[in-house]
Amino acid sequence: TRRRVRPTTYEAYELNVRRLQPDLGSLQLARLDAAVIQATYDRLLQAGLSPRSVEQMHAVLHRALRQGLHWGLIATNPAELVAPPRPRKREMTALTTAQLQRLLMTTRNERWYPLWVILSTAGLRIGEALALGWESVSLETRRLAVVRSLQRQRGLGLVFAEPKTARSRRSIYLSVLACQALSEHRQRQQPPAASRAAWQDSGLVFANRHGGPQDSGSVTSALNRALLRAGLPHVRVHDLRHTTASVLLAGGANPKVVQDLLGHSTVLTTLNTYSHVTESLTHLAAATMDSVLELS
Structure with a gap:
């Protein structure tokens, strides 16, 4: 096994x-x-x-x-x-578009802002984001490649591993907002001359303060503080990924495109996971049909 x-x-x-x-x-x-x-x-x-x-x-x-x-x-x-217990289905939690805008505005000039942008607009899992190297990012073509994940393993600490599934290896087309955030972040990431001797140049986009791999626990704490300052309800770091999908689907994005962005194995996984969003789109579909077939 x-x-x-x-x-x-x-x-x-x-x-x-x-x-x-x-x-x-x-x-x-x-x-x-x-x-x-x-x-x-x-x-x-x-x-x-x-x-x-x-x-x-x-x-x-x-x-x-x-x-x-x-x-x-x-x-x-x-x-x-045997009849195992059937736990209640976990409610999907995501920020609304207005709440996401508020989070990003509140943290605009902070260290964690680029990570919040990537997690909430590109749909990366936290391990995928923390494993991201600059060699996998092209700001010129607005492309980001997911090729590995950062995990904490017992007895080994933080290690790089294969992404969750074969479909998790993917190329993502970045928004203008994400490219701007990454470009500014790259310029600020270089340490001052006095600190360069202690800087570990790992090539990671979202490195810790010493340049090495960032533990996800610090990310959780940072997001909790940011949400509190912004006056927003508590969400998990993983819920920023849900926010990406919910915002896109509610905006009418093709579920197949959302599937590819998230790295789901099938489009059915995407539709089942975000059924609460896709169900609301049936009203839009009906209104569209009425508009198309409207008789004069």
């Missing part, structure tokens, strides 16, 4: 296995039945584990038992007979 999944995914699998081990680790496969698995889930829920966490544990256990079935170690998969 380690060779077939991303390191962060493997760490999540390990965490789920450790959580299951106290209840199921000492059992022989022949004694592992649906009742035992269901009782384990119930105990973990009563102990305070979230329904989403238990659902993820079920997915890992179900997959492992399915592999055991393929190998002939068990005759049936007992996880098939």
